[in-house]
Amino acid sequence: MVRRHELTDAQWQRIEPLLPGNGRPGGQWADHRKVINGVLFRARTGVPWPDLPERYGPWQTVYERHRRWSADGTWKAVLEGLQIEADAGDPDGALASRLARQQEWAVNIDSTSCRAHQHAAGAPRRPPRLPAKGGGAREDADGREALGRSRGGLTSKVHLLSDDRARPLHWLTSPGQRGDSPMFAPVLNGLRIRRRGTGRPRSRPDRVRGDKAYSSRDNRAYLRRRGIKATIAQPDDQRAHRKHRGRSGGRPPAFDKAQYRQRNAVERCVNKWKQFRAVATRYDKRDYIFNGTLAVTAIVIWLRDTVQEPSETA
Template sequence: MLSRGDLTDAEWAVLEPLLPRGNNRCGRWRDDRQVINGIIHRLSTACQWRKLPERSGPWQTIHERHALWPVDRTRERLLQHVQAVADASGDIDWNINVDSTSIRAHQHAAGAPTAPPSAPLGASKGASQRSVHMRAHMRLRLFLAEAEPAGEALGRSRGGLTTKIHLSADGRCRPLSLVVTPGRRADCTQFEPVMDKIRVPRLGVGRPRRLPGSVGADKAYSNSLIRSYLRRRGIRHVIPEKNDSKAARWHRASDGGRPPGFDKTRYKARNTVERAINKIKQFRAVATRYDKRGYVFLGTVTVAALLIWLRS
């Protein structure tokens, strides 16, 4: 029986061909659709993994697969495929906007061990199943060593533990790229990583599209490094100039150079990224962070973005 928020047949038909296949030598492979529906239920309700409904199957399986899918980039591949389908049909507005949002972390999100556990993830029965879990665990250890060099994307500020989501959104309020950092990290420092993660493949022959038509951002991104980066890539940008930058340029007279161009009409469309943030925060497991691991929380946000694209 389908529950509210579960994948429809049309949505499942899009995702099914791209999911990795299980190894049946270790026993019956839990149905991926059932597992994804369990992840969606937890994403919408922010319940504990142990309190998932029985119709979702064993909570250990759902949590383990949710944690292991980043190893082979399954979630990124799903999101990029949905974006590629939209781009092939001309459904993406490439006048994008960039911004960030702070996420309050629950106290249960703190306290992650400094190193991955020494035992394999999940319960194992039999030599063959132990070997499969051990290989998956070793891949996870290597992934953690590369993906989490600077901690778990948790930062302590005046409001407590926070995580910041940096994202770019197309003109139809859908996330194109996502980066998570500690909450105290400045927005301007993550502009280039957010732009570099934009990668929409072609369904046919050709390189993935990485360059937008234009970029809009607020004054937090107004500095010379970002403007130089956009000029080098030939991207038209609409970023208002800070008051202190205007004053410094005015005091230097002719040596201060010309003011950067600014299109007021184009800047009004910057609200699309704010609306994309609002859509992401409709998922309770994103609005408040409960995941201890930073890469797991990034996966949670990616699943939310995937659902926004599927249902837009």
């Protein structure tokens, strides 16, 4: 029986081939499905690791699997695998090629603040080293463990890109007081949608939509250099400054209101993400583990969008 917040049979069949060892009996790993369900239960409810229900096995096993897969990039590899399948096999998806859909590939950018619980503070300055076979190095985000102070206290900020179906494509974490505009280019530079088989990853969308926080001369020049259309609202002070300069102020930037209305996809993506309490409130001390929590919850968002259950197809 599938309980709440756990993977269905159809969802498990989709991600099982993407996991290391595929959960074979007698292999390196214990039952992947039970452990992943434990990680999802904790992400959805936000309970401390020792309070996991016993049906998921020892909580130390669940935590250690989540920590290791957050460090070596397994969670993000699974997410990339789902994106590759969507890009190759979903002709109506937001990632399908322009030739197949005869329309442009647009992405939406925004940020969201996640309040950090007091348990997220106090990590040692030197993270413990992984075993030699742990796989992959981890790097701290700009700022110590991507924690910062704002009016609300300790916060982390997630800068993300979503497609038009409100699915997360790429994100970066930063301290909560970090502004949105300086993170515009780094987030877009990290966008990589790999293809099935050979070929370079898709990294240049046709259009980027953003709110007034991303309206700056540098950001618009960055998009022009890369040949990307901009649908970014302009704040009132920038409009007034341009008009005050007269002819030397130049023409106002192009703005498509119909396109801008579709920017709500990134806000809907944030709403989906924050249904998971371990995302809405950060409990992880380490930034790389928090990014692993973001990745595993993003996997669930993609599975719910791309996997049809038997009752839905009947």
